Amino acid sequence: MSSEEDTSQTSSSSSSSLPPPASHFIGRKEDIVKAGRVTKLVNGCRDVLVLYHQGQLYAMDMHCYHSGGALKNGDIEQEFNGLLCIVCPWHKYKITLEGGEGLYQAVDDPLAKPLRTHWRSKGVKQRIHKVTEVNGDVFVTLNESGEAIESDVYQTEKYRTSFLKAKTKNEVRK
Numbered sequence: 001m002s003s004e005e006d007t008s009q010t011s012s013s014s015s016s017s018l019p020p021p022a023s024h025f026i027g028r029k030e031d032i033v034k035a036g037r038v039t040k041l042v043n044g045c046r047d048v049l050v051l052y053h054q055g056q057l058y059a060m061d062m063h064c065y066h067s068g069g070a071l072k073n074g075d076i077e078q079e080f081n082g083l084l085c086i087v088c089p090w091h092k093y094k095i096t097l098e099g100g101e102g103l104y105q106a107v108d109d110p111l112a113k114p115l116r117t118h119w120r121s122k123g124v125k126q127r128i129h130k131v132t133e134v135n136g137d138v139f140v141t142l143n144e145s146g147e148a149i150e151s152d153v154y155q156t157e158k159y160r161t162s163f164l165k166a167k168t169k170n171e172v173r174k
Ligand code: FES
Pocket: 064, 065, 066, 067, 068, 069, 088, 089, 090, 091, 092, 093
C-alpha cells in the first residue's frame, strides 16, 4: 500500500457510549496519557503497543517488523511527508504511526556530491490497529485483514514463548 492509499486505522473518539463491537479494553485514557505507552496482550493473541503522542492515540503491533525490536522504547520523529514515525531502538528503522509503513532513505544520484537523499515508503510493514475512546476508556479493535504484514511474524505463540524465555534469562543475569 502506498502512502497515498487509505491507511486509516488511527485513533478516534466516539460520541456513542458503547465501544465498537469486537473491540478490547486497554485502559483509562488518563492512565495511558500519563504512561505515554502501554503494551497489552489483546484477545489472548496479539501483543499491541498503544501510545499517546501530541494529543493522539495510536496502536500497532508491539514488536518491530524487522527483527522483533521493542517499539515501546522508540523515539517519535517527523520524517516522511510530515508524517510521524516511531524509530525502532534496535536498528533505527522508521515506521509511520498512522499507516505502519516502513521507510528507507533513497539516493537521487549515487555519483552526485554531496549525496542527496530523501525518505521513501517500503509499503506497510507494521500492523496498525484501530483505537477508540469512549467516555475516557480506550479500546483497540484488532486489524484482522487477511493480507500478510511483516510484523505478523512476531505474533505467534512460538515467538512469544521464545521471547519470554530470552527476557527471563536476561533478567536473571542482571
Ligand atoms: S528490530 Fe526494529 S529495526 Fe531491527
